[in-house]
Amino acid sequence: MNLFKASIFVGIFLSISASSWSQTSTLDKAISLKITNERLEEVLKIIGERGGFNFSYNPKEFDINRRITLTASGKAVRQVLDEIFKGGAAYKERRGHIILQKVEIETEKPKDIIINGYVFDRETGERIAQASIFEKQTLISAVSNKSGYYRLKLPASLPKPQLEVRKERYFGYSTAVTAPSLDISLLQMPLDSRLQPLSPQVKAATLPPSDTLKVKVPVAASASPMLVSVDTVFSPSKPKRQIIEDVEQTFVDAFASAKQAIHIKNVKDTLYRPFQVSFLPFIGTNHVMSGNVINATSFNIIAGYSLGVTALEVGGFANAVRGNVHGAQIAGFANAVGNSVYGLQVSGFANAVLRNFEGLQISGFANATGGHHSGLQIAGFTNLTGRTFTNGLQIAGFANAVLGTTKGVQISGFTNLVLGNLYGSQISGFANIATKKVRGVQISPFFNYAHLHQQGVQLSLFNYADSSGGVPIGLFSFVKRNGYRRLEISTDELNYANLTFKTGVNAFYNILTIGGNFGIANKPLYTFGYGIGSAIRLGRGWMTNIDLTANKIMEEVNRFDSVNGQFYRIALGLEKKLTPQLALFAAASLTGLTAQPGYLKVDLSRLYQPFPVASLQNGLEFTNWLGFQAGIRICNR
The missing domain is CATH 2.160.20 (Pectate Lyase C-like)
Structure with a gap:
């Protein structure tokens, strides 16, 4: 039963395909006939019988008693009609009929000429669709339809028109226009998966000196000596270009x-x-x-x-x-x-x-x-x-x-x-x-x-x-790998304990620091600061540093935005590595404090003050002293 249904389906499909072909390609059907001195009316009947269709026309528009003599072998219906009417009729296809309409032939010299015909495969005789046909002086062009038919309108004044015909995977063809009806056969290139088409070429002999079509002569052993132009040469395939070619397409x-x-x-x-x-x-x-x-x-x-x-x-x-x-x-x-x-x-x-x-x-x-x-x-x-x-x-x-x-x-x-x-x-x-x-x-x-x-x-x-x-x-x-990084635990004359992080490179690093005294009387509650520094390697695990920081002293009643209790410190230190990740350091420092008189409870009399105390605006004083820093450092390298 399934085989029977499949047979019916295939039969219906083929019938529809055949019907569709007949409806869309009546004028492109190939017929053969030989007629000698027959009336036009009889000739049209013969053509219709050979092609399996009927003509529709107004007998008053045509001389149906005109005698016709012609021979056609495998020509398309439209070519036979062109030969009969010589441009005096237009053709239209409608449901298995060809409708003829009279066209007045111009008595004066025409401005344009119509060139038409079919493009064939030279070896198989099959018609070639989507072939490019162009006249190289005017660049007027056409593309062959699915039946291989093309039609060009060229200026009648054009001297020595010449058609160029190109189709992918076919050798190109060049020919002079010698008649309004011009069939063209192309030779297919040999198929080779290792080869790909490159630039089209046309023999220089076909070009007049003033032509602008730039071409070269290829070397192709399989090309026929009858060919006037060749549009492809070969080179090894380049798969790596496929992506580029896809983008260009x-x-x-x-x-x-x-x-x-x-x-x-x-x-x-x-x-x-x-x-x-x-x-x-x-x-x-x-x-x-x-x-x-x-x-x-x-x-x-x-x-x-x-x-x-x-x-x-x-x-x-x-x-x-x-x-x-x-x-x-x-x-x-x-x-x-x-x-x-x-x-x-x-x-x-x-x-x-x-x-x-x-x-x-x-x-x-x-x-x-x-x-x-x-x-x-x-x-x-x-x-x-x-x-x-x-x-x-x-x-x-x-x-x-x-x-x-x-x-x-x-x-x-x-x-x-x-x-x-x-x-x-x-x-x-x-x-x-x-x-x-x-x-x-x-x-x-x-x-x-x-x-x-x-x-x-x-x-x-x-x-x-x-x-x-x-x-x-x-x-x-x-800097992740070879940067300068130190996590530092230290003490100084102001804080019992400081935690400092330094990051950057030897030439320039950033400093983040916080210190405190764990609530001890007459000492700052805590301090925090930011600064910059630079380090120089001395060799054998020794290094010297110079650091500059700005710090803020925070008490319970001290506001963050207050200028009271700010100090600035420059320190010159020396580091000695004990292991690749651990070092000891000590530094001498100079500190300058901006604060109200008596703000800092630390007894500074025991510290050397290189510069005298200076009074500032808002009742503040600038105090300075020499101090120290010492501690251990955890190193990255």
Whole structure:
């Protein structure tokens, strides 16, 4: 039963397919006949019988008694009708009928000529759909339909028109136009999984001296000597390019019309024009072949699409180029380039280049270069470079990002990001990040990050580096591997106990300290402070430090924001390591105190005061003395 149902289904499917084919390809049916001196009415009946359809027409519009003699072998119905009516009739298909309508033949010299025909596979005889046919002087083009039929309207004044025919995986063909009906056969390339098609080529012998079609002669042993042009040579396959090719195909699909996309796929010839004007990408002097043409100068009223530009391109709204731009590209809204730019690119909103850029890129909102960028990127919001950025400057209102090595300067309103090495400077309104080596300067108000800060300066509130040979300067800096870190427990003339943390690098580190006296009378309740310092290695486990701190004495009645009870200390110390992680230290210090007279209960008479007591405003005094520090340190290295 299942087999019976499947047979019925297949039968219905084939019937529907056959019916659909007959409805959509009546004029493309191939027929053979030989007629000698027959009336037009009888000839149409014979053609209808051979093709399995009927004609509908008004006998008053045609001379049905006109005698016809013709021979056709495997010709399409439309070609036979063309030969009979010589342009005096138009044909339409309707439900198994061909409707004939009379067309007045112009008596004056026609402005245009119609060239039509079919494209065949030379070996199999099958008709080839979606083949590209174009006239190389005017760039007027057509794409063969699913029955292999094409139709071109060329200027009658065109001298020596010549058609170029291209189809993917077929050798190209070039032929002079010798008749209005012109069938073309193409030779398929040999299939080899190790080979891939590259640039199309046409024999130089087919080109007049003034032609702008730039081609070369290939070496192909399998090419027929009858071929006039060859559009493909071979080279070893490159699978690693697949991702790039996918991106480029996406670019083509985004900007090209359906017919343009077919031409781009089929036609690998590089066509050159000194000048072009377009209204839209497929409406202009280069017609739908625009995606295959390199223009010296291009003006696009709304938007344009081309293979390349060698001097200047201006677009009212947008410019899209598949290949390279040499010179200047200016658009009111956006520029998009599928390969590289060498020169200037300016837009009101955005610029996008899939590969490399050398020169100046300016946009109102964003710039993006997929490959290497050498020069300047200036954007109102953001700049992005996919690989290296060299010899230049990135300026953005919000952010700059480089996914590879940067040799230059990044300036942004919020953040800069480098995912490779940085040889230069980063200046931002919030944060800078470099994920590999940094040789240069990072400046931001809040945060800097560098994986390996080999040399230079980090200047921010907070700095971080996995490893550093430079100098981080800020409120708090941390270097993970080779930084300077000490956790210090000490005593001094003011506090019985102090806990201090030092972090940064030897040349410059931050100090956070808190001390107290455990409620002992005539001593501060506790103190806390912040400072900076520098250390010098002396060798054999010895090191000297110089520290500068600002501290606040806190009593039960003392307010935090009060200037009463502030002291400043500079200390010069000496450290000796006992083990790689443990050291002893001692330091001499000079302390200056701002406080009310009698505020500090400590007896300072036993301490040497190098400077006399000075009276300050608000009834405060400035007192100073020499003191000491001593304790142990837990070291990171």
